[in-house]
Amino acid sequence: MLVKTYGSAIYGIDAYLITIEVNIDKGAGYHLVGLPDNAIRESSHRINTALNNAGYKVPRKKIIINMAPADVRKEGSAYDLTIAMGILAASEQIKADNIGSYIIMGELSLDGSLLPIKGVLPIAIQARKDGFKGIILPQENAKEAAVVNNLEVYAAENISQVIDFFEKKKELKLVEFNTREKFYESLQNFPFDFADVKGQENVKRALEIAAAGGHNILLIGPPGSGKTMLAKRISSILPPLTLHEALETTKIHSVAGKLSKNSALMTHRPFTSPHHTTSDVALVGGGSYPQPGEISLAHNGVLFLDELPEFQRSVLEVMRQPLEDREVTIARAKFTVTYPASFMLVASMNPSPSGFFPDDPQNTSSPAEMQRYMNKISGPLLDRIDLHIEVTPVPFEHLSAERNGEKSEIIRARVTEARKLQEIRFQDLGHVHYNAQMGPKQLDDFCQLGTDSIELIKNAMEKLNLSARAYDRILRVARTIADLDKQQNIATHHLAEAIQYRSLDREGFLR
Template sequence: MLIRTFGSAVHGVNAYTITIEVNVTPGTRYYLVGLPDNAIKESEQRIESALKQHGYRMPRQKVVVNMAPADIRKEGSAYDLPIALGILAASDQMLGDKLKDYLIMGELSLDGTLRPIKGVLPIAIQARKEGFKGFILPAENAKEAAIVNKLDVLGVENIRQAIDFFDNKADIPPLKIDTREIFQNTVNQYQADFADVQGQENIKRALEIAAAGGHNVIMIGPPGAGKTMLAKRLPSILPPLTMQEALETTKIHSVAGKLGVAASLLSTRPYRSPHHTISDVALVGGGGIPQPGEISLAHNGVLFMDELPEFKRTVLEVMRQPLEERRVTISRAKLTIDFPSNFMLIASMNPCPCGYYNHPEKDCVCGPGMVQRYLNKVSGPLLDRIDLHVEVTPVTFDQMTETRRSESSAEIRERVVIARQIQEERFKDFPEIHSNAMMPSQMVKDICQINAGGKALLKTAMERLGLSARAYDRILKVSRTIADLANSPEIRIEHLAEAIQYRSLDREGWAG
């Protein structure tokens, strides 16, 4: 008897449906075809044990399981449940009338319980798109899938519950959650707040500008100056995630298996901080089964790279293209996958190997040329993609003991949101551009126009401070953001002057 069940495979951050055909006929042996990987081939033992635990049997006949389309490789153990149910229906141990209406996924334990799987959200989205009535999956993943409306999400603890449902012996109530209510109740709930930071007003101002324009930042300062503490608080002043951004971000974390048990929709901007020993594949994504890397997990959020010169040179260089294109392409012989990677890069570094170059109180003990060699570990093309260079100085005792509470993240975020709204109106005819940092060079000339006084100031700055040519566009973009924060339609001289000071590493002789 021929029975069809339906599963799904994840390709990048999208899913496509897999038809599982099971045919039980007189004969012997078990055949699994359709390019399955080893995890799927091993499903026979898991399925046989699970069925036996619940009083069912593996047919002692010829069993052929075909996974179509047969020319695409299938991977993972999540096909255990649809294969098992197909075998039961094909061997007349279970009714198969309702199987065509449901997409089914789940990994079986030897006792028949279901283990959670990865990539549930894109699978649920595809199931709704293809008109399935419902999605049967492990109970631990049900909350994640229930984000998708107009789809019955049926979470099951074990294979017996699924069998009883298809035999009309038991009913499984669909899980319903109010996605928008959850989103509204948890949006902007960050544990870290700028109100906890004493002093460092100039750094807070720089991070506010970065958040308002989507600019990348690098902070240079001695150990203990507060670089990491400030970076952790940057997501809390970014504009709240939109529902579309939240779904995009959740899909990526779902595919990577990073959502956790009983998680649903991500409502806060992600913050990723990889260790400096990370490999280039772990950073940008890839592997035998292409998975999203740290830059994609930071999509719509912040990627913090602490001690930037300590990262391997190859790791830093592979970031250059994703920083420009806002996506990373993983190419293999038979497939090409795009992962989105629209993130804000915030990096920190010491000014020299000992960490005390330009320190107001401690002396630098680095030898001649060591400071410049240390800074040269970060390439010019990468620095070219970082708009703001900020020098961080240690907090004084008086600042640390000050009782006056600092400005909160919510107050700063209000100004950032207003500036972003101005940019949304400015770029409404350019759907690929959402912030000042994303402007191409030709657009900078039209939007970031300055008067004669501003041109004279910029010329003087470039000549006297030895600013490089690559700093020109960056200064104009940052000054445009500063003007937006001031609700100014034109870029004034004071906006330009503030932007110029955020190009520390472009100054000739900065490191002596």
């Protein structure tokens, strides 16, 4: 007897339908075809033991299982339950007339219990698109799938419950999730707050500007000056995720298996902080069957690179294209996968190998050592960082002060207002959403300067020895400062503030 059950496979951050055809006939042998990987081939042992422990058995007949489309490689253990239910239905050990109306997925333990799988959200979205009535999943994954409306999501703890459901002996638990209500409930809860930061008002101002315009930022300062503490709080002042952004971000983390247990939907912008020993593949994604890297896990959020010069140069260079294109494409011989990678880069570094600024008495690094240290960061990468901020140690009187700093929610309100102005400005441009993404054409249209401003930036370029590459960056940052000030035109004081945020472009500063 031939029976078809349905599962799903992940391609990039999207899913596509996999049909499991199980045919049982006279003869002997167990044949699994359709380009399964080793994890799927080994499923026969898990299925056999799990069915025995549930009071059923794999028939001693000729069993042919085809995973269609047969020319696409399948991987992972998520098809255990799909195959097991197909075997039971094809061998007529259970009566399951409506088994084709559901996507069935889950990894089987030897005792018949179900273990969680990866990529559930895109699977559920695709199930709804394909017109399935519902989806049956392990208990731990059900809440994530329930984010998708107009789809029945059933949670099962073991294979016996799934069998009873199809034989109409007992109902499975129907999981419901009010996506919008839960999403908006959690938007304002952050583990870190700028109110905890004492002093560093100039750095907090720079971070506010960076958040408002989506600008990449580099913090330069000695150990203990608060660079990491400040960077960890930048997510709390970014504009709240939209529901669309939350779903897209959750899909990436779901595919990578990084979604926290029993979590249904990401409500905060992600913050990823890879160690400086990370490889280029771990950063941008890859592998034989490419998985999202750290830059994709930071999509719609922040990628924080602490101790930037300690990263291998090759690792830093692979970020150049994603920083421009806001996506990363990983090509293999037979297929190409594109992952979104629209992130805000926040990096920190010491001013020298000894950790101190050149004019600090504690600095023991020679000019040659400092030059080698700074040369670890290439010019093209620095060109993609809009703000270079010097972070100095906080004086004792600020540390001991009882007054807390400004709360993140107050700063976030100003940032959100500035982003709304940018949305209106760029509403007719599909590829530009905030100031950091502006190209030469947008700079000409939206960053026009008055006579005094032109004279100011001319003098700055000459007297501060700013590099030519700093010009566009200064205009972008000035545009953001004007937006925070709710001004239609860039004033001279907006431009003056933007100029001071280009420390590394000044001749003689560290380079």
